[in-house]
Amino acid sequence: MAFSVTILGNSSAKPTPTAHPSAQVVNLNEQYYLVDAGEGVQQQLIRRGINPLRLRAVFISHLHGDHCYGLFPLISTLGLEGKRTPLDIYAPAPMGDILEYHHRYFFDDLPFEVKWHEVKTTEYQIVMENSTLEVWSVPLRHRIPTSGYLFREKQPALNVRKEEIQRLGLSIAQIVALKRGEDITLSSGETLSHEQLTYRPYEARSYAYLSDTNYSARAAERVRGVDLLYHETTYSMAEEQWAKGRGHSTTTQAARVAQLAEAKRLIIGHFSSRYKDHEALAEECRTIFPNTDIAREGETFYIEQLR
Numbered sequence: 575m576a577f578s579v580t581i582l583g584n585s586s587a588k589p590t591p592t593a594h595p596s597a598q599v600v601n602l603n604e605q606y607y608l609v610d611a612g613e614g615v616q617q618q619l620i621r622r623g624i625n626p627l628r629l630r631a632v633f634i635s636h637l638h639g640d641h642c643y644g645l646f647p648l649i650s651t652l653g654l655e656g657k658r659t660p661l662d663i664y665a666p667a668p669m670g671d672i673l674e675y676h677h678r679y680f681f682d683d684l685p686f687e688v689k690w691h692e693v694k695t696t697e698y699q700i701v702m703e704n705s706t707l708e709v710w711s712v713p714l715r716h717r718i719p720t721s722g723y724l725f726r727e728k729q730p731a732l733n734v735r736k737e738e739i740q741r742l743g744l745s746i747a748q749i750v751a752l753k754r755g756e757d758i759t760l761s762s763g764e765t766l767s768h769e770q771l772t773y774r775p776y777e778a779r780s781y782a783y784l785s786d787t788n789y790s791a792r793a794a795e796r797v798r799g800v801d802l803l804y805h806e807t808t809y810s811m812a813e814e815q816w817a818k819g820r821g822h823s824t825t826t827q828a829a830r831v832a833q834l835a836e837a838k839r840l841i842i843g844h845f846s847s848r849y850k851d852h853e854a855l856a857e858e859c860r861t862i863f864p865n866t867d868i869a870r871e872g873e874t875f876y877i878e879q880l881r
């Protein structure tokens with residue numbers, strides 16, 4: 575099962591000739607989720623070969639334009655493309671009012687339903703769940719209510735060891751019970767625990783997106799052990815005071831969050847347009863957290879299955 579994140583935009587609010595504002599697509603087993611929707615997101619999806627009709631849901635971190643201005647034309651285009659199934663949008667208030675306003679003037683003949691789900695930006699809780707995935711809100715410290723998101727794959731089902739199936743002559747019912755994590759009793763009366771007879775094919779994987787925020791040790795705690803961490807890095811380490819006043823982070827603050835969270839890998843983005851050399855920003859992070867990369871536009875980061 576693939577678990578990947580494709581970067582559609584890594585820039586902050588001020589337009590530049592080449593970069594796009596925040597947006598990524600999370601792909602878990604060919605189910606696609608859009609995370610933030612900066613301006614131009616629909617062209618970016620097409621450019622990266624992702625059919626917008628495949629999006630299952632959209633997660634918006636906060637209502638600054640560089641994170642959501644692309645959402646409204648995307649909804650309109652999905653209508654033109656003939657979408658029929660509902661589009662679930664997870665976002666802080668007052669996104670519901672904004673969608674309603676657009677609905678009145680631009681979306682009055684949409685062939686599908688837009689379902690807004692309010693994300694409470696002070697709560698660390700599951701906001702969406704299905705058979706393979708949980709998505710958690712992660713409160714952040716920005717100038718307006720803002721939530722990060724933690725995508726946590728559910729633990730894969732247990733596998734029963736083939737040699738044990740043959741050796742013990744296990745029935746289908748016993749195999750099903752073991753896969754559910756239950757212990758079984760053999761016809762001899764002997765009870766065997768599922769730990770003896772099963773194994774997990776791989777460990778559940780995770781991705782966290784910590785959008786616009788000041789340094790937050792609490793956010794780090796909440797994404798502890800994450801495989802891939804995207805942390806905003808709007809400013810270089812020299813601009814700490816400026817970052818603090820703007821509700822943003824520096825390179826070294828992002829790296830400290832990754833270190834505290836014991837993340838396996840850090841990617842950085844949301845760069846201020848003043849920086850032309852993003853590699854220099856990544857180098858600053860690596861002095862604290864060596865496994866740091868730039869969240870380059872168009873790049874896909876794969877989270878491997880570990881056994």
Ligand SMILES: [Zn+2]
Nearest residue numbers: 586638640786
């Ligand atoms: Zn921003």
Ligand SMILES: [Zn+2]
Nearest residue numbers: 636638716786
């Ligand atoms: Zn912002």
